[in-house]
Amino acid sequence: MAGTDTGVGQMTSGAPDTAGPVMAATGITVRFGGLTALSEVGLEVPTGTIVGLVGPNGAGKSTLFAVLSGLLRPASGRVFLRGKDVTNASPQLRAREGLARTFQQPELFMGLTVREHVVLAHRVRFARQRLWRDMMDPRSLLPPARAENERVDQLLELLDLTHVARASVGALPLGTSRLVEIARALATRPDVVLLDEPLSGLDMRESENLASVFRRVVENDEHRVSLLMVEHDVATVLSLSSKIFVLDFGELIASGTPAEIRSNAAVRSAYLGDDDDNNTTPAGPKEAP
Numbered sequence: 001m002a003g004t005d006t007g008v009g010q011m012t013s014g015a016p017d018t019a020g021p022v023m024a025a026t027g028i029t030v031r032f033g034g035l036t037a038l039s040e041v042g043l044e045v046p047t048g049t050i051v052g053l054v055g056p057n058g059a060g061k062s063t064l065f066a067v068l069s070g071l072l073r074p075a076s077g078r079v080f081l082r083g084k085d086v087t088n089a090s091p092q093l094r095a096r097e098g099l100a101r102t103f104q105q106p107e108l109f110m111g112l113t114v115r116e117h118v119v120l121a122h123r124v125r126f127a128r129q130r131l132w133r134d135m136m137d138p139r140s141l142l143p144p145a146r147a148e149n150e151r152v153d154q155l156l157e158l159l160d161l162t163h164v165a166r167a168s169v170g171a172l173p174l175g176t177s178r179l180v181e182i183a184r185a186l187a188t189r190p191d192v193v194l195l196d197e198p199l200s201g202l203d204m205r206e207s208e209n210l211a212s213v214f215r216r217v218v219e220n221d222e223h224r225v226s227l228l229m230v231e232h233d234v235a236t237v238l239s240l241s242s243k244i245f246v247l248d249f250g251e252l253i254a255s256g257t258p259a260e261i262r263s264n265a266a267v268r269s270a271y272l273g274d275d276d277d278n279n280t281t282p283a284g285p286k287e288a289p
C-alpha cells in the first residue's frame, strides 16, 4: 500500500484495497462555533476485527461517528474506505462502498417481521429492482429468491434470531431489537459496521449475549467484516476489541491493545481524574473479566 505521512494508504481509483485497513480516518478536526469537538484525530480499523472507540462524556465519539458515516463534514481531515477517499461522499454512497451502521435507538418498521427486515436490507444492496416493486406496494412484498433465503437464514441463525423470525418487531425486547438491527446491517454484506452504543439499556444477560454474538459474527464471517463500536461499557469493549482508541476533550489520548489501554496513565487519568485519592469516582475502565 502506498504510504503517506500518516501511514494510511490512499488509493482513489482501481481495485479495492484489501491489504490495508478497511476504514481509516486521518487528521479529523471538527469545530462547533468556538468549540473544537475533534482535533486532528486519526483512527484505523483492520479487516476482520472488532475495534473500540471510548472516552468520557463529551469526548467527541458521536461526532467522530458522524464524520465516519458521512453525516458531518470535518473542517479538515480525510476518511477512507478500503483505501478509497470518501471524505466528500454521502452516507448512501458510503453504504455502497461497504459501510453499515446501527443506531442507539433501533429504527425498525413496526408492521414487519424480523425476517422481513433482513430480507429488505438484503434487497437494498443486492436486488434493487425487487426493492423498487416492494416500495411501490409494500403489502405485496415479493417472496425471497432462493439465494436470498439462504443468506437470510444464515444470518438469522448466526444472530440467534431463528425462533423469532416470524414475529413482528413491535413485540420484541430491546436486546432482540438490537440483534435485528445488526442482522439488517450485516444483510448488506458490509466491510465495516459502525455500532453506536450497542449495549446501552440492555440488562446483563442481554449484554453478554450481544457480546458473544459480536465475537461470533467476526469469527464466522467469510467476508471478514469489521466492527467499530462506541460504547460506555469499557470492560466489555476491552474484552471484545483487538484495538481500542480513546478520546478525551476531542483529542486522541491513546490507542492500542486492551493490555496497553488498561495500563495507560493518560486513560486512567481521563476516566478517574487527576486526583489519585479519589477512589469514589464510579466511571472508569474496569478490568475485563
Ligand SMILES: Nc1ncnc2c1ncn2[C@@H]1O[C@H](COP(=O)(O)OP(=O)(O)OP(=O)(O)O)[C@@H](O)[C@H]1O
Residues within 6 Å of the ligand: 032, 035, 037, 055, 056, 057, 058, 059, 060, 061, 062, 063, 064
Ligand atoms: N451539533 C452540535 N453543536 C454544538 N456542539 C456540539 C454538537 N454536537 C456535539 N457538540 C459538542 O461537541 C463535544 C463532543 O460531543 P459528542 O456528542 O461527540 O461527545 P460523545 O463523546 O459522543 O459524548 P457522550 O458519551 O456523552 O455521548 C461536546 O462538547 C458536545 O457538547
Ligand SMILES: [Mg+2]
Residues within 6 Å of the ligand: 061, 062, 063
Ligand atoms: Mg455520544
